Amino acid sequence: MSLKKLIFVVLMSLSFAVYGEIVSSSIEGIVTYLPEKGKLIKKGEVLAKFDDEGIGYDIREKELEVKYAEKELEDAATDIERYRKLIKANAVSTADLEDVQVAYHNAVINLEKLKIELDKLKSDKSDYVIFAPYDCRVSKIIIVTNSGREIGDEILEVERLSIN
Numbered sequence: 001m002s003l004k005k006l007i008f009v010v011l012m013s014l015s016f017a018v019y020g021e022i023v024s025s026s027i028e029g030i031v032t033y034l035p036e037k038g039k040l041i042k043k044g045e046v047l048a049k050f051d052d053e054g055i056g057y058d059i060r061e062k063e064l065e066v067k068y069a070e071k072e073l074e075d076a077a078t079d080i081e082r083y084r085k086l087i088k089a090n091a092v093s094t095a096d097l098e099d100v101q102v103a104y105h106n107a108v109i110n111l112e113k114l115k116i117e118l119d120k121l122k123s124d125k126s127d128y129v130i131f132a133p134y135d136c137r138v139s140k141i142i143i144v145t146n147s148g149r150e151i152g153d154e155i156l157e158v159e160r161l162s163i164n
Contacts, residue, residue, distance in 0.1 A: 034156060037141050041132045047156060052128040055121060062118040069111040076104035135161040 033049035035041060079100045086092040136158035 034141055035138045037138050039138045040161070041136050041138065041158065043132055043134045045132050046129055047132050047158070048130040050128040052125055055125050055128065059118065059121045059125065062114065062121055066111070066114045066118055069107065069114050073104070073107040073111050076100070076107045080104055132158070137161060 030051040031048060032051050033046065035047065041047060080097070083092055083097045083100045087094060087097055138156065139159045140157035142156060
């Protein structure tokens with residue numbers, strides 16, 4: 001058999017609801033791109049795209065939170081230096097310095113947490129684009145605008161052009 005067929009169930013479990021909304025175990029969104037029937041697709045090219053505006057907003061918001069947390073960390077480091085000088089001048093107690101040091105460590109933890117969350121969002125965004133695993137030809141587009149689909153339904157069928 002020179003041509004192998006592959007049925008794509010995008011993100012493993014999809015359904016199409018009214019107005020083309022997609023419900024998936026990993027994302028919810030609207031299909032913004034599917035190739036035309038008969039189109040040749042090279043390995044690594046896009047097979048399907050989903051609207052990523054929502055997660056794009058979340059990423060931009062998290063990036064701002066990271067910048068704010070970096071500024072808080074910088075301010076906390078400055079406070080430690082200031083309090084160390086004040087201790088030498090007997091203007092504050094060591095307990096005050098300890099409080100500032102705790103605030104610094106909390107700022108470090110908060111920044112690390114936010115960076116992890118940002119990395120996760122950026123990773124999740126990659127789920128919004130499906131790439132061809134090999135050279136193929138689109139043999140069938142199964143969904144149509146406003147079609148109601150069940151979870152796990154096929155939305156796109158391609159034929160493998162070569163066997164590696």
